[in-house]
Structure formats: structure tokens, C-alpha cells
Amino acid sequence: MAYGDVRVLHDVALRVGQGEIVSLVGANGAGKTTTLRAISGLLPALEGRVTFDGEAITGRAPSRIVARGLAHVPEGRQLFTNMTVHENLEMGAYLPRAKTAVGETLAWVTGLFPRLAERRTQLAGTLSGGEQQMLAIGRALMSRPRLLILDEPSLGLAPIMVKTIFDAIRRINGDGTTVLLVEQNLAQSLRLSHRGYVLETGRIVLEGSGAELLANPHTRKAFLGV
Amino acid sequence: MVGLDVVLQALLSGLFMGSVYALIAIGFTLVFGVTDIVNFAHGHLVMAAMFVTYVLFKSAKLDPYLSLVIVLPLFFGLGALLYVLVIQRIVDAPHSAHMMVTLGVLLLLENLANLLFGGDLRGVTTTYTTSSLVVGPVAVPLARAGAAVVSLLAVGALAVFLRRTALGKAIRAAANNREGAALVGVDVPRVYLISFSLGTMAAALAGAVIVPFSLVSPFVGHEFILKAFVIAVLGGLGSVGGALAGGLLIGFVEALSSLYISASLGNAIVFAILIAVLLYRPWGIFGQAKV
Ligand SMILES: Nc1ncnc2c1ncn2[C@@H]1O[C@H](COP(=O)(O)OP(=O)(O)OP(=O)(O)O)[C@@H](O)[C@H]1O
Ligand SMILES: [Mg+2]
Numbered sequence: 001m002a003y004g005d006v007r008v009l010h011d012v013a014l015r016v017g018q019g020e021i022v023s024l025v026g027a028n029g030a031g032k033t034t035t036l037r038a039i040s041g042l043l044p045a046l047e048g049r050v051t052f053d054g055e056a057i058t059g060r061a062p063s064r065i066v067a068r069g070l071a072h073v074p075e076g077r078q079l080f081t082n083m084t085v086h087e088n089l090e091m092g093a094y095l096p097r098a099k100t101a102v103g104e105t106l107a108w109v110t111g112l113f114p115r116l117a118e119r120r121t122q123l124a125g126t127l128s129g130g131e132q133q134m135l136a137i138g139r140a141l142m143s144r145p146r147l148l149i150l151d152e153p154s155l156g157l158a159p160i161m162v163k164t165i166f167d168a169i170r171r172i173n174g175d176g177t178t179v180l181l182v183e184q185n186l187a188q189s190l191r192l193s194h195r196g197y198v199l200e201t202g203r204i205v206l207e208g209s210g211a212e213l214l215a216n217p218h219t220r221k222a223f224l225g226v
Numbered sequence: 227m228v229g230l231d232v233v234l235q236a237l238l239s240g241l242f243m244g245s246v247y248a249l250i251a252i253g254f255t256l257v258f259g260v261t262d263i264v265n266f267a268h269g270h271l272v273m274a275a276m277f278v279t280y281v282l283f284k285s286a287k288l289d290p291y292l293s294l295v296i297v298l299p300l301f302f303g304l305g306a307l308l309y310v311l312v313i314q315r316i317v318d319a320p321h322s323a324h325m326m327v328t329l330g331v332l333l334l335l336e337n338l339a340n341l342l343f344g345g346d347l348r349g350v351t352t353t354y355t356t357s358s359l360v361v362g363p364v365a366v367p368l369a370r371a372g373a374a375v376v377s378l379l380a381v382g383a384l385a386v387f388l389r390r391t392a393l394g395k396a397i398r399a400a401a402n403n404r405e406g407a408a409l410v411g412v413d414v415p416r417v418y419l420i421s422f423s424l425g426t427m428a429a430a431l432a433g434a435v436i437v438p439f440s441l442v443s444p445f446v447g448h449e450f451i452l453k454a455f456v457i458a459v460l461g462g463l464g465s466v467g468g469a470l471a472g473g474l475l476i477g478f479v480e481a482l483s484s485l486y487i488s489a490s491l492g493n494a495i496v497f498a499i500l501i502a503v504l505l506y507r508p509w510g511i512f513g514q515a516k517v
Pocket of ligand 1: 026027028029030031032033034035184
């Protein structure tokens with residue numbers, strides 16, 4: 001992966017098994033967002049391969065990748081700010097496969113985030129940060145993904161809201177959705193995850209179960225400052 | 227002192243031309259809102275459609291309204307072709323590149339028209355070109371009224387399309403957040419292509435329906451793009467409702483200023499408004515401030 005001539009990912013091999021929550025953690029600028037964007041097709045990869053369900057999806061357009069059942073909640077949320085909460089959710093079910101089940105999925109999503117039902121007719125741009133994050137996750141879920149990719153969902157949120165989001169991620173996974181989670185909030189995300197990878201300047205330097213990584217002196221020193 | 231009937235007559239003509247301007251401006255603002263491209267050739271697409279309509283009338287006696295059956299699909303296709311061959315290559319480039327390339331298309335269209343038709347003003351005379359219907363104190367010119375009705379219907383249809391249909395919503399979503407749209411499965415390049423083609427078709431529709439009462443030359447496009455630009459800025463760039471209001475406003479301003487001040491100052495006044503808006507309300511009179 002490179003931006004212009006600057007290569008930012010060198011050696012990133014990660015695997016997410018069905019039903020898992022996998023964390024990808026690392027300092028600012030390590031390349032976490034770039035990795036996710038390469039997976040969901042927002043960035044063309046220089047080399048390397050992304051396979052999903054045994055099928056190569058490298059270099060496909062993002063719209064084709066969502067259609068295969070992979071939904072990405074991007075950095076900055078990228079909501080349709082001029083559209084209502086309901087329209088955003090409806091757009092989440094844009095593809096035919098999702099559209100046929102829109103009522104059922106909507107019930108599931110508003111069950112996870114009742115706040116979204118209350119704010120149904122409000123413009124997405126006027127929501128609070130936490131509500132916007134709920135909407136971004138809700139919109140992604142509307143496509144009925146098998147793999148949900150989250151880029152720093154807790155960024156900038158108050159602790160109580162962080163807890164709401166992490167609880168929701170646990171429930172989403174419990175309902176059968178595989179999750180790939182990028183976080184700076186290391187302790188909480190590793191506690192939630194089955195496994196994790198540590199990314200440093202474009203390279204995976206460590207991998208292990210959530211508990212192992214939490215206990216690892218290197219991780220503790222580099223990211224928790226202890 | 228000008229009589230009330232004269233003022234009413236002017237307001238009516240402002241309403242009629244304003245509706246056509248609104249349609250032209252909506253095509254322009256739709257393209258900008260979705261693709262972020264300021265298409266300086268937009269007015270020249272109006273001109274090109276006027277010539278096609280003119281030729282169809284002269285060669286096949288086809289009434290301008292009937293010729294829409296040919297003109298609309300033709301220009302939707304031409305818009306698509308122009309997008310694929312030219313615009314798509316620069317869509318991610320900076321605004322300066324958009325400007326140079328679309329100005330290039332403008333010159334190409336203008337020179338092509340000049341080559342084919344020469345620089346003279348040309349027009350057609352339909353059975354209704356000079357007809358009008360007297361209603362109380364005013365005479366309603368039928369050709370202009372027809373152009374206004376068709377323009378307003380088209381604006382309404384476009385608004386409904388953007389609000390209600392799946393493709394319309396996808397266009398709005400891509401205009402609002404391109405990455406977000408791609409991530410929910412919208413084929414963004416296709417939406418860009420369709421939006422550009424629709425914008426071109428709006429220009430062509432306006433061009434065709436004014437042929438019964440307007441003269442065409444290779445140079446009339448400048449007037450249209452200037453008005454479309456002013457209207458789009460007034461309405462808040464990218465806003466369909468704003469462009470409708472802006473179009474009507476410019477129509478009224480033009481009609482009243484030619485009545486009270488001077489017809490030749492009409493454009494100067496339109497631009498004075500543009501400058502004032504850019505200075506004091508750069509998000510448009512009808513638009514909302516964005517942060
Ligand atoms: N559009 C871009 N153009 C050039 N360089 C970029 C671009 N986006 C990111 N980079 C660079 O790529 C590297 C990795 O960035 P990336 O956004 O993937 O990091 P990250 O791990 O997500 O960081 P953060 O935790 O701050 O979000 C950084 O050095 C960054 O400066
Ligand atoms: Mg990031």
C-alpha cells in the first residue's frame with residue numbers, strides 16, 4: 001500500500017475467522033486505517049491479496065465488496081449528513097439482497113440502538129458524536145454483513161458512550177456477525193476481542209489472543225505506558 | 227410612471243424566463259453538487275440543443291416540442307459520451323483542471339457550431355411563435371408560457387426523482403458523501419455518469435423549448451452559463467430548490483430592471499447581485515451556511 005510514492009504498509013498479514021472479534025491496534029499513523037481501506041476497496045493495493053470467504057476481492061470496487069457481505073464503518077463515519085437518520089439507514093440497505101429484508105434488519109438495528117429510532121427524522125449532521133457513531137454502525141449493519149469492519153468507533157466519545165458502543169459490538173458479534181475492530185482504546189478493545197494484532201509503522205509485530213496481548217510487556221509499554 | 231398592466235406584463239415575462247433559467251441552472255448545479263465539477267460548457271450544451279432543434283425544424287418540419295423525443299435521448303447520450311471521454315478523466319483533479327477542460331469543451335462546441343452554421347442569429351417561426359392569449363390586462367405569450375410550463379414540470383419531476391426513487395437517493399447520497407455512498411454499495415462512477423447526463427439533458431430540454439421564440443447563434447451559450455452560474459450561487463451551489471428560487475428571482479430582476487432601468491443594464495444588475503451575494507452570503511441567499 002502506498003500514497004503516491006510513500007509506502008505505508010509493508011508486511012501485513014491478518015486473518016479473521018468466522019464468528020470472531022479481532023482487534024487491530026497500533027499507534028497513530030501505524031497504518032490501521034490504510035489496512036482497512038485496502039480491505040474494503042477504498043484504496044487500490046500495490047500488491048498482496050485480500051480474500052473473503054475463499055474468494056479474492058483484491059482490487060474490486062467498494063460497491064462490489066459490500067455486496068459480498070463485508071461492511072466498513074470508516075474513519076470519520078462518512079454519514080449522509082444532509083439526509084435523515086432513517087434515510088441513512090435506508091441507504092445502508094441499498095443493495096438488492098439487503099433491501100428485501102429492510103424491515104427486519106431495521107428492527108434489529110433499532111433494537112441495538114433505540115436512540116436511532118427516536119431520532120428517525122433528524123438530519124444525521126445534527127446528531128451528537130455518539131449518535132453519529134451509532135448511525136454509522138447501524139447503516140453498515142443494514143447491509144446485513146457477515147464481516148463488520150470498524151475504524152476507531154470510540155474515537156472522541158465520552159466513557160459512557162464508549163461503553164454503549166462496545167456493548168453493541170459484543171451483541172452484534174453475539175448475533176453472528178464477525179468483527180474486525182481497529183482501536184486506540186487498547187485495553188477495552190483487547191478485552192472484548194478473541195484475538196488481536198499489533199501494527200507498528202506498517203508491519204504486524206505481534207499477534208495473539210486478547211488476553212495475551214494485554215499481558216504482553218511490549219504492548220503494555222508501547223501503548224499503555226506502563 | 228409605468229402602468230400596473232405593464233408591470234404585470236413584465237412580471238409575467240420574468241416568471242416565464244426565470245423558469246427556463248431555473249431548469250438550466252438546475253442541470254448545472256446537479257452536476258456540480260454530485261461530481262464537484264463546474265461545467266463551463268453547460269450553456270453551450272443549451273446552444274447545441276437549440277441548433278439541433280433548429281435543424282430538425284428546418285429540415286423535417288418537426289415542431290420543437292415533438293423534437294424532444296429525439297433531442298432528450300440524444301443529449302442524454304451525448305452527456306454520457308462527454309463524461310466518459312473527457313470529464314471522467316479529470317473528476318479527481320483540482321478545480322483548475324475542471325475549469326480548463328470544460329472551457330475547452332465550450333470552445334470546441336462554439337467553434338463547431340460556427341463552422342457548421344456561421345455566426346448569424348437564426349430562428350424558426352412556428353404557428354404559435356407570436357400568438358398570445360389575452361387574460362385581463364396582460365397578454366400571455368404562448369411560446370414562452372409553454373417553455374415555462376415544461377421547464378417547471380421538468381424541475382418538479384427531477385425533484386421527485388431525487389427524493390423518491392432509489393437511484394435519486396443514491397445520487398443525493400453520493401453528492402453528500404462519496405465515500406459513504408461507495409461503502410453502502412452505490413456504484414459511484416455510474417452515479418456520476420448518470421448525473422452528468424441528466425444535467426446535459428436538462429440543458430437540452432431548456433434549449434429546445436426556447437427555440438420557438440429565441441434566436442440562436444454559436445455564442446448564445448455565454449449568456450446561459452453566466453445566468454446559470456449566478457443562479458446556482460444564489461441558490462447555494464448544489465441545491466435544486468435554491469436554483470429554482472434563484473432562477474425565478476433572476477427572471478424577475480431581469481424583467482423589472484429592463485422596465486425600470488434599461489434592458490442593456492440587465493446583466494450588469496444580475497452581476498451586481500452575484501458580487502453582493504459572494505461578499506455577504508457566499509453559501510447563497512437560499513442556501514444554508516455550512517461549516
Ligand atoms: N491520503 C494520504 N496521503 C498520504 N499519506 C497518507 C494518507 N493517508 C494516510 N497517510 C499516511 O499513511 C500512514 C498510515 O496512516 P493511517 O491513517 O493508515 O494510520 P492509522 O494507523 O489509521 O492512524 P490513526 O490512529 O491516527 O488513525 C501515515 O503515515 C499517514 O501519514
Ligand atoms: Mg486511522
